[in-house]
Amino acid sequence: MKNALLSVSDKTGIIEFAKKLEALGYRIISTGGTFRELQSAGIKNLTEVSDFTGFPEGLDGRIKTLTPQVFGGILNLRNEASHQEFCETNNIENIDLVVVNLYPFKATYEDAKKSFEEKVEQIDIGGPSMIRAAAKNYEFCAPVVDPADYDQVISELQKGDLSLEFRKALATKVFEMTAHYDLLIAKFWAEESHSMPLRYGENPHQKAVILSDPFASGANLVHAEILNGKPMSYNNFQDANGALELAMSFSEPFACIIKHASPCCGAVGETIEDAFDRAYNEGDNVSAFGGVIAVNRKVTKKLAERIVSFFNEIVIAPDYDADALEVLRSKKNLRVLRVPDFAERTRDLSIRKIRGGTLVQDADIAEPDFQNLKVATKKQPTSEELKDLEVAWKIVKIVKSNAIAVVKDGALIGANGGQTSRVDAMRNALAQAGENAKGAVLASDAFFPFPDAVESAGDAGISAIIQPGGSIKDAEVFAKCDELGMATVLTGMRAFLH
Numbered sequence: 001m002k003n004a005l006l007s008v009s010d011k012t013g014i015i016e017f018a019k020k021l022e023a024l025g026y027r028i029i030s031t032g033g034t035f036r037e038l039q040s041a042g043i044k045n046l047t048e049v050s051d052f053t054g055f056p057e058g059l060d061g062r063i064k065t066l067t068p069q070v071f072g073g074i075l076n077l078r079n080e081a082s083h084q085e086f087c088e089t090n091n092i093e094n095i096d097l098v099v100v101n102l103y104p105f106k107a108t109y110e111d112a113k114k115s116f117e118e119k120v121e122q123i124d125i126g127g128p129s130m131i132r133a134a135a136k137n138y139e140f141c142a143p144v145v146d147p148a149d150y151d152q153v154i155s156e157l158q159k160g161d162l163s164l165e166f167r168k169a170l171a172t173k174v175f176e177m178t179a180h181y182d183l184l185i186a187k188f189w190a191e192e193s194h195s196m197p198l199r200y201g202e203n204p205h206q207k208a209v210i211l212s213d214p215f216a217s218g219a220n221l222v223h224a225e226i227l228n229g230k231p232m233s234y235n236n237f238q239d240a241n242g243a244l245e246l247a248m249s250f251s252e253p254f255a256c257i258i259k260h261a262s263p264c265c266g267a268v269g270e271t272i273e274d275a276f277d278r279a280y281n282e283g284d285n286v287s288a289f290g291g292v293i294a295v296n297r298k299v300t301k302k303l304a305e306r307i308v309s310f311f312n313e314i315v316i317a318p319d320y321d322a323d324a325l326e327v328l329r330s331k332k333n334l335r336v337l338r339v340p341d342f343a344e345r346t347r348d349l350s351i352r353k354i355r356g357g358t359l360v361q362d363a364d365i366a367e368p369d370f371q372n373l374k375v376a377t378k379k380q381p382t383s384e385e386l387k388d389l390e391v392a393w394k395i396v397k398i399v400k401s402n403a404i405a406v407v408k409d410g411a412l413i414g415a416n417g418g419q420t421s422r423v424d425a426m427r428n429a430l431a432q433a434g435e436n437a438k439g440a441v442l443a444s445d446a447f448f449p450f451p452d453a454v455e456s457a458g459d460a461g462i463s464a465i466i467q468p469g470g471s472i473k474d475a476e477v478f479a480k481c482d483e484l485g486m487a488t489v490l491t492g493m494r495a496f497l498h
Helices: 016-025 032-040 049-053 068-074 082-088 103-109 116-121 125-137 147-159 164-193 235-246 272-282 301-307 323-328 381-398 421-435 453-460 474-484
Strands: 002-008 026-030 044-049 097-101 142-144 225-228 252-259 263-270 292-294 313-316 334-337 349-354 358-361 404-408 411-416 441-444 462-465 487-490
Touching: 002 016, 002 044, 002 068, 002 125, 016 026, 016 032, 016 097, 016 147, 026 049, 026 235, 032 334, 044 358, 049 068, 068 125, 082 487, 097 125, 103 116, 103 164, 103 411, 125 164, 125 252, 142 147, 142 164, 147 164, 164 358, 225 323, 235 252, 235 263, 235 292, 235 404, 252 272, 272 292, 272 301, 272 411, 301 323, 313 349, 323 381, 323 404, 358 462, 381 404, 381 411, 381 421, 381 462, 404 421, 421 441, 441 453, 453 474
Parallel strands: 002 026, 002 097, 026 044, 097 142, 292 313, 313 334, 441 462, 462 487
Antiparallel strands: 225 334, 252 263, 252 292, 263 411, 349 358, 404 411, 404 441
16 A cells, blocks of 8 residues: 655645545655645545654644654655665655645744744644655655646556656745745744844835845855945845956956946956056946945055045955955945955856746856957957957846847946847947047947848947957958958857846
């Protein structure tokens, strides 16, 4: 006889599902309210979990399933002789199906009338443990957390057994559920304990916290040492992250200023002071007012004096000279951050919540081989143009798509993004560069679908372009570049940032 453990808060469809499992020869093991509902519905092959385990439910229901009988039944490998010997010796029966959805913490959390203690009681312990155990042992014990899957479970069982593909899909839903469940609980605890508070989110009516990732390595903005100034806000962290990512991508001295998540100034230099001066003087220093500064070298007193000469929100660096800190602290509200492991740019996840789910991807730290870029035009870029093209590509990666970045002599002189048209982004970036665009290079975060945008670049005097390539009209675009005397190199990778 096979065993199915059913313990659900959302009882949608559970009676009909249990009846069909019973008809297929399953014994139903159940807990609390689920047991009573199934018993009332006339399920006969029904066992209360305390009878199955030989251990009473206790602590006001806090202990129901957290026993070796349940977890041994879920986790044992049926094809492993030592597991079977252990189970036989200890009278552990297999559990073949775990049908569990979790305590309704979200509804309780959002109920302003509920006390802190009531919310804590709705943090499920046994439920997440059981479904995670079943998901880990998916080949032998299938986890079912979504009532929408009941029909397919029955359909496949009626044919013999659940397919391996379906079992993996069921396991995926488990980890999706527990990830979001724990994220909400973490937010709740952070709010209650005031451990990682933010004044508010993007706008004052939005509550916000910052949650530390215990698996993160390398440069860490969350654990940056705040050496001066006010606490960081939600928007501060957003802007600071872009500035940090950009500064980390350069090995040579580099300084940038970010405003509203976009770079307005950025440059490489012989020294960090030189890089900062070139970034500010060649870039959009009007927009730099109230921005976020990031540099990838220790801040000296000389640089600090330049930083405090105009209003800034944040300064980010790997370290600071003592006399530099003294200068920066003369601005009491200026946030001064020392980021540990600044140069260590490790792989990370990029996570964004949308209605009904979460988008998760690898952080975009990949870079093309700048020493072996494919040249798509007759004109070959010069060594100086190649250096500028590399700077332009690294900067364009943090401009919202559609994105264009114009660089000259290692300094950003124009950038635009977030447009619905690449032609408009090009025109805006070139307009910002002005007459200085003559002899400059530019980067585009994606291919050009038509030659019109590169025609604008040629008319402005751009000498070289870096772009991914891959348009069906590449040949026309490259021909236009040849006609206008512009070199074009291809990265083979796109750099969208939405």
